[in-house]
Amino acid sequence: MDIQTRTEGSVRILELTGDLMGGAELDRFRQCIDKAIEEEMVNVVVDLGKVNWMNSSGLGMLISGLTSLRSSGGDLRLANLTERIRRPLQITKLDSVFQQFTSVADAVKSY
DSSP: OEEEEEEETTEEEEEEEEEEOSTHHHHHHHHHHHHHHHTTOOEEEEEEEEEEEEOHHHHHHHHHHHHHHHHTTOEEEEESOOHHHHHHHHHTTGGGTSEEESSHHHHHHTO
């Protein structure tokens, strides 16, 4: 998995590419979240449009980021979910936990 970061106003955007399978990816994602919190950029959008696959470790990674950001007074919102990524969220009922948007622009505006 690759992570590209950028900032729009007061929102940090993480664009993920590849498969979310945990392991080393979890460490890279955690570092991005920790850096956002350090820089007081606690409102984060995760762009999942280029993610091919996500297993339970990938779900856990997103939950961990959400928890850290909410503890810091922010939030984590998801954008550009494909059906392949949306389905595990629905099965686990996490679709009611994460705010989801059809575009990064809409997710950024929601803050």
